[in-house]
Amino acid sequence: QQQVKQSPQSLIVQKGGISIINCAYENTAFDYFPWYQQFPGKGPALLIAIRPDVSEKKEGRFTISFNKSAKQFSLHIMDSQPGDSATYFCAGLPGSGGGADGLTFGKGTHLIIQP
């Protein structure tokens, strides 16, 4: 199965710092790359997403950087806050004709923001 490899598995950042989570994918048919935030006992919430025609997308404190040639993308959380403490998942979705129309997720990053 085509994988999405996510790192680090866990991350501790001081309040106000920058949190960086990285993902690498194998399936070149992916054309949509979302990030989800999940709190314990809740479903994943869509945070921000990018398509390969741009190298960066910013929404508030959250930025996705995308490197198509390296097949890598990352999430940057600026001015990290204790409320950002959660598990973050990256994912990829194939374009039309690229296979089963489901998201392939990374294994997640458990982020803790220390006050």
Add this chain to the structure above:
Amino acid sequence: DAGVTQSPTHLIKTRGQQVTLRCSPISGHKSVSWYQQVLGQGPQFIFQYYEKEERGRGNFPDRFSARQFPNYSSELNVNALLLGDSALYLCASSLTFKNEQYFGPGTRLTVT
């Protein structure tokens, strides 16, 4: 507008039993996808339905089946439950099969 709703919230079943999970998508969304999330892992794709037709299937055994109704709600059925089926089952809603997917709160299934 209401988000994705799922029922029941929690469910406890015995090995060998059958279970049905339900999902109502966001109003106006015509596609529903099902995922299984084992504790400590990312969600795994099970099925996607669009306009009542199966659009995709993940690597799950035939004990798993689903359907989508004319009002776009969906059911996931799992037969002959195994202990390994214990997980959070998530439903995701999207406008079409290639748009952003929004997840519901999930159904926590425990098989004993």
